[in-house]
Amino acid sequence: MSLHKLDHRRTTVAIVGGGQAGLSTSWFLTRDGVDHVVLEAKTLGHEWRDRRWDNFTLVTPNWHCRLPGYAYDGPEPDGFMGRDEIVAWLSGYAPTFDPPVVEHTAVTRLTEREGGGFVLTTSGPDGEETWEAEHVVLATGGYHLPxxxxxxxxxxxxxxxxxxxxxxxxxxxxxxxxxxxxxxxxxxxxxxxxxxxxxxxxxxxxxxxxxxxxxxxxxxxxxxxxxxxxxxxxxxxxxxxxxxxxxxxxxxxxxxxxxxxxxxxxxxxxxxxxxxxxxxxxxxxxxxxxxxxxxxxxxxxxxxxxxxxxxxxxxxxxxxxxxxxxxxxxxxxxxxxxxxxxxxxxxxxxAIGYRPDYRWVQVGVFDGTGRPTHTRGVTSVPGLYFLGLPWLHTWGSGRFHGIARDAEHVATAITGAFDRVAAG
The missing domain is CATH 3.50.50.60 (FAD/NAD(P)-binding domain)
Incomplete structure (x- = not known):
């Protein structure tokens, strides 16, 4: 996979997070020809490699592993992949559609732009930079702070x-x-x-x-x-x-x-x-x-x-x-x-669990506990979406099993917004 060299810092859709949720959204936007970028703080799918123990295995059968345009097709659909097998399987996804990814680029601040859209402040190899986007999909999951x-x-x-x-x-x-x-x-x-x-x-x-x-x-x-x-x-x-x-x-x-x-x-x-x-x-x-x-x-x-x-x-x-x-x-x-x-x-x-940390998101879409408020990933702030959260819409939302359906819903909400603007 070639990581796109983007010579501008303006895009229609910015996806924050390059795990399965962010990549699934990118797949639909790529299919639909929507200009976008995936901003990943480390490397694609790094959490499966960096945050799992050596003997880790999936608790869901391998056949549950399916992303848009990509599904497990190995010899053990009813088996359970180990950590390294999951990493290998997931690493094969991005090359199938060549998403516009910028790795080693952490989003440190998200604010609303005057007149609509958003401003994302990032920290990466070239220091602090600013991106502007009409839509932002937050696909960083909900497990941030232990x-x-x-x-x-x-x-x-x-x-x-x-x-x-x-x-x-x-x-x-x-x-x-x-x-x-x-x-x-x-x-x-x-x-x-x-x-x-x-x-x-x-x-x-x-x-x-x-x-x-x-x-x-x-x-x-x-x-x-x-x-x-x-x-x-x-x-x-x-x-x-x-x-x-x-x-x-x-x-x-x-x-x-x-x-x-x-x-x-x-x-x-x-x-x-x-x-x-x-x-x-x-x-x-x-x-x-x-x-x-x-x-x-x-x-x-x-x-x-x-x-x-x-x-x-x-x-x-x-x-x-x-x-x-x-x-x-x-x-x-x-x-x-x-x-x-x-x-x-x-x-x-x-191993008590983790809680979300969205302090860098300076947009009013959170409840009193710091959790995002949304309906199936769509927030009350036009253009801002969440994806990859446990129970975002169904029990399958936080798993490989349901991410494609949720990603398609969010992508459709984005393209539908284009249609509404054009019709207006």
């Missing part, structure tokens, strides 16, 4: 602290036990990775749900796709847009895919706790929520399986029998404290 308790700095400085995005493998951590904080997809899988590497793992659970990897002879996420769950607009889910705040279900694609059963890990020696509540020096405290967290996750697991059972029955599908999950271990008590030194804990991996 969530860490304010008291984390009060822990013993001899304890190594690491964010989930910076974890690669157990070799990078000092010898000793590891505390993983958070049981969402990253936390549960990192805890598993360390457990399989032979580390003594202590895991502080949140309220993340879980899902079966396989049920009734097929991958659960394939069943859910058939049932239309990834295509249902967020407003149609119970609680409506509140679904955007839900934690994703934990499961793994490792070794061909399997459940993550924290109760089984406990039988094998992993130490489980409820919600981490506080800490100082080497003493941590936990809320007595372990039993509730495990029971809640299992309840969601079985509920999803029952939904699949009903779908199978309603459609008259011939599928092997299934069975609900039965707990293989239950806590004898609720642990509420942990002495790091006494238990030999030498490192902490924070």
């Amino acid at each position: 969530i860490v308790p304010s008291w984390a700095s009060a822990l013993d400085p001899s304890i190594t602290q690491l964010q989930s995005a910076d974890y690669r493998n157990d070799d990078q951590l000092p010898e000793g036990a590891v505390l993983v904080v958070g049981s969402g997809q990253s936390g549960a899988q990192i805890a598993e990775d360390l457990h399989l590497a032979g580390r003594q793992v202590h895991l502080a659970l949140g309220d993340a749900p879980r899902v079966a990897r396989f049920h009734r002879g097929r991958d659960c996420m394939t069943w859910l796709a058939d049932m239309g769950l990834y295509d249902t607009p967020v407003a149609q889910y119970p609680g409506g847009v509140a679904a955007r705040e839900k934690t994703n279900h934990y499961v793994t694609g490792r070794d061909g895919g399997r459940d993550i059963d924290l109760r089984q890990f406990a039988l094998e020696g992993m130490r489980l706790y409820g919600l981490l509540d506080g800490g100082r020096d080497g003493a941590l405290s936990f809320r007595p929520t372990l039993t509730a967290a495990l029971d809640g996750a299992d309840a969601v697991y079985n509920s999803i399986c029952r939904d699949i059972d009903r779908h199978i029955e309603a459609q008259g599908i011939d599928a092997p029998a299934g069975a609900p999950y039965e707990p293989v271990w239950v806590p004898e008590s609720e642990p509420t404290s942990l002495d790091l030194a006494a238990e030999g804990v030498t490192s902490v991996v924070w």
